[in-house]
Amino acid sequence: MDPFIENFKPEFEKSLEHLKEELGAIRTGRASPALIENIIVDVYDSKMPIKQLASISVPEARMIVIEPWDKTILKEVEKAVRKRADISFSASREDNILRLSLPPLTEEDRQKLVKVLDEKLEKSRVAIRGIRDKVRGEIIKKAQNKEFTEDDKYCLLEELDQLADDYSRKIKEMGEEKEKKIMTI
Incomplete structure (x- = not known):
């Protein structure tokens, strides 16, 4: 060349x-960290993507688990995730983690x-x-x-x-x- x-x-x-x-941000039948890792969270007087604030894992095909490294920001993370309108899922908080269940498409x-x-x-x-x-x-x-x-x-x-x-x-x-x-x- x-x-x-x-x-x-x-x-x-x-x-x-x-x-x-x-x-990566377009949902398929399976859960993927790429669906949520770039969602912006208002925290520490700035805006940061979730991937810089928490570990994201996919324990099951239609479930994403978010575990913030700083447990005090769990509410802010949940709020930011719930604002994301293009993905419908149910979120539940357990201890220091947030579980997102994605319904079948x-x-x-x-x-x-x-x-x-x-x-x-x-x-x-x-x-x-x-x-x-x-x-x-x-x-x-x-x-x-x-x-x-x-x-x-x-x-x-x-x-x-x-x-x-x-x-x-x-x-x-x-x-x-x-x-x-x-x-x-």
């Missing part, structure tokens, strides 16, 4: 990483989640195309300034399109895998 194109690879990777985080819930998934995938595809267009503009500008020959320009553009296609394919694969998990009963 040409070093010029290689310089922009981290931008493509960053877009893919962001999608991974987004997909209905067919309607699954279809809604697939729509949300499609929206997130499309945003990622748009981001990849935006990065590709930005790099394409730079290649054309450098070719006009005679920093690249016409042959180099076309080779770089072809390489850039190949890279963007690779990332688009990865996005599609991630989406198909997540959809399969959502639709599994």
